[in-house]
Amino acid sequence: MQKEVIGNATLYLGDCRDILPTLPPADAVITDPPYGITYQSNAGVGAGTRPISNDGTRVSLRLYKAVIPLLHGAPTLWxxxxxxxxxVWELFAASMKVNGLLVWDKGQPGMGDLKHWGPSYELIASCxxxxxxxxxxxSVLRYNTVPSQNRNHPTEKPEALFRYLVQKVTDEGGVVLDPFMGSGTTGVAAVSEGRKFIGCEVDQAYxxxxxxxxxxxxxxAQMFG
Ligand SMILES: C[S@@+](CC[C@H](N)C(=O)[O-])C[C@H]1O[C@@H](n2cnc3c(N)ncnc32)[C@H](O)[C@@H]1O
Incomplete structure (x- = not known):
């Protein structure tokens, strides 16, 4: 396991199942785990086109089962x-209140059946x-996706969406945790909004x-904050 401390952010390279038991509870968990869909993008460049770790359906489910109890019941946006x-509902409901879903309206359809409505939304569970x-x-949040040519990660989330979520559910100076940080969008959002951040990622390149x-x-943030 590698640990990097960058100002208010502590980043771990390794499997979050090994790292989370060593951490104190966070003020909020904001995370974008592998969805279990064996996603591999044709768009993007370099690191952007590789399959995502732990993204097979059964593997992801096993991962969720291990990780959710390690969140210590913290407020979670998943x-x-x-x-x-x-x-996801069944696993969270076993130990936490499930408050509902936010809908991220992406403004344009993603991949899928070309003879069916194009999926232009994703969900964010509040638990x-x-x-x-x-x-x-x-609870419908409209933010454009990151254009594929600008992505650091095949499933990179918009920074503006995550900044909105961070400031909505944590106070200034609070600690945001992301066990599946990928290219670090949650961390960028957290430090830009004056929060502390703890993130884990298993893939060295990301x-x-x-x-x-x-x-x-x-x-x-230091220059303009
Ligand atoms: C959906 S992506 C997150 C993308 C991120 N929101 C962004 O904007 O870049 C999920 C990430 O979880 C990582 N991952 C998968 N299993 C993991 C594990 N056990 N521990 C830590 N990271 C893991 C994958 O390598 C992947 O980068």
Missing amino acids: CTRWDAWPD GPVRTRGSRDC FDIACRRIEDAQRQ
Whole structure:
């Protein structure tokens, strides 16, 4: 296991199942785990086109079963899809309150059956003692996807969406945890919003990208924050 401390962020290279038991509870978990769909992008470049670790259906399910109890009941926003959601619901409901779903409206359809509606949304499950700050917002969130040519990761999430989630469910200075950080979007969002961040990633290439992106975000926050 490798550990990098970058300002307010602590990043671990390794399997989150080994790392989470060593960590104190976070103020919120915001995460985008492998969905169990054996996703491999044809778009993007370099690291962006490789299959994602632990992304087979049964493997992902086993991973979720191991990881959810290690979140210590912290407020959790967990990205998912319509076909993974029944398992996610069942696993969370065994130990935490499931508050509902947010719908991320991506504005344009993704891959799938060309003779069916193109899937233009993903889901974010809200579980545990999630409390929102500020206005009472609608649960459909409209943020454009990251253009494929700009992606650091095949399933990279928009920074603006994750900044919104971070500031909505944590206070200034709070600790955000992402056990599946990929290219580090949650970390970028957390440090940009003045939060502390702890992230895990099992793939060395994505870990290195996350370190670089979070370092840049921290520098920007210091310069302009
Ligand atoms: C859906 S991607 C996250 C993408 C991220 N939201 C972003 O914007 O870049 C899930 C990540 O979890 C990582 N992963 C899979 N199994 C893991 C494990 N056991 N421990 C830590 N990371 C893992 C994969 O390598 C992948 O990069």
